[in-house]
Amino acid sequence: MRISAPQMGNLHIMLDDLFGRLGVEYVQPPPSSTKTLQLGAKHSPEFACLPLKINIGNFIEALEVGADTLVMAGGHGPCRFGYYGIVEERILRDLGYDFRFIMLEPFSDGVWAFYKVFESLSPGLSIRKLWKILKISFSKARAIDRLHKRALQLRAYEANRGDTTRALHGAEEIMAAAHTAEEIEAAASESMAVIEAVERDSGRDVLRIGIVGEFYLLLEPFSNFGLEETLGQMGVYLERSVWVTDWIAPNSNNVIYGYPKKTIEKKAEPFLDQNVGGEGRETIGSLVNFAEMGFDGVIQLLPFGCMPENIATSIIPRVQQEHDIPVLTLAFDEQTGRAGMVTRVEAFLDLLEARRRNRPGAALKPGTAASA
């Protein structure tokens, strides 16, 4: 069995680890590229949201390099994600591919069904063993998320452009090699030290921006033209509201993001008092959150036509009546170009800087410049 799954940010490092422990051969699809997207868009319905189109491209490319089993996460709405898998399977079969398809429905849906999926991949696996594997694999994923979070904060201060990204790659390699619990723990501090060691110019006056929006757009740099790295290198300190491991473990209080789901929902309540699927409510709650923390601005990222985010976008002006914070909304589809995005981002940064100059009191409060 050669198993594969869509690409998304650093998910492949996590899957490589997980499938390795289960004794299943994992085929990483070639990194998402323009070709992947074109391929996916060609075979997907026109109005499908962007993540589905890239998924299709990934699956085709994975099948082409020899994957014979595809896994996709499920869910129960109300947005599209929970039905992606069914539609993706249909599209691929209509294209004539032969493969085994596995929909992995959330753990909370039923532990037994969840276990059975893994047991079918790794016969003889006991529930206890699965639990141990998931736990250790997850701890590694957590450590990787922490590295990325720190990189988002520190890149703004790097003395030499590109150092943070290079350090991050090195740090990820250290993490990838760790296997036992002890090794993971050691690698976590060793890799974090690599990031912290990047030479900085701590006196730099940086803008602080919160990134909110749809899960995939936030987690897959290919889908947003590496926006976070670009912003960091323009000297912007970033916090992001969505993290893979926070999503996998929704009951763990968003430890990476740092603000429990409940807190964020409460902040959204006056404006959007309902889960509308995806991250719609979280986008509103986090916008309020970043505004309260005195961030200079917020960027909302979404796939074109994303329902939960379109709802959020509709509501943002009302949030802004109460919280004075600039928001830049960027929607992406297969026609979006990098140049247009960068122009809009640059104009936004100009606006934020002008606001800072006009409101000297709004400059960074001492101590809030993170621990740079």
Place this chain on the structure above:
Amino acid sequence: MRIGIPRSLLYYKYLPFWKTFLTGMGAEVETSPLTNKKILSRGVEVAENELCVPVKAFYGHCMALRDNGVDALFVPRVVSVEERAYTCPKFLGLPDMIGAVAGSLELPPLLTPRLNQREKPREFKLQLMDFAREQFGLRRLEALAALESARLAQRRYQEGLAGGRKPLDLLPASRFNTPRWRPPAEKRKRIGLLGHPYNIYDGYLTQNLIARLEEMGAELVLPEMTDHNVLMKAATDVPKQLYWTYEKEIMGAINLWTEKQMVDGVVYVLAFACGPDSLIQVLIEHRAKLHNIPLMSLTIDEHSGEAGLITRIEAFIDMLMRKKTAA
């Protein structure tokens, strides 16, 4: 108190229920006019650009009711109408979306009861009774009586639909979609018209589609002609249960029509940027192909023009006519 119900979205499904219920609580009910150019263009202007056209139209309907001076707008939050399912996310967020512009548009206060049967099927009765108490000070028995007459009104509506009448024949003051003439019965083709009722029955949004189809020789088969439960059952013929009730109705209809050969062709109307339809479209087209039923997908948005639409359906119906002669 005069309460305005926008003639848009779920109006086409539940007007008899809502109207009877609100009237039963002592309110006067007023609906907005049929969608027209002004309503749509005002909606398009204030609504977020990426939203689907029926939701944009909804904004315009709210503004029309404001202009008519109603005291309140009825914008329920219809989260779920059956166990373990949802409606569309946009219906879940609708009161907040309208709420976000209520101030700047000077809309009257919104009445937004939350209807959610996802966890427990009977819960919605309690939710409506709470609403009746909080908004109208109605006691339990009075609320129950209003609910009961609302239920009966809705049942009559659904029976009428099952008998082959169109929502527009049964809903008040709607004369859209009436064909100017029709070819004789023996020359007609059975066309299944698939899509959300607020799109296919909104004669303005779909450019008189129903009338045009009938003039060209369509004998329309509509999802509403089949009992809801039968549709739901037919919809289970998929690898994973759909969690959107209204998409399930559409899936159920196509499954039934193809399996029982109830139609000669299908016209599938979907709104540009409709989330749920963008996915189930794949399954619907697959299904039609599997059973050899010609299907045409028609996408509508605020720029759709009648000329383009007519050309497309003409070509489609011609093709169906030729198919029969060939056989």
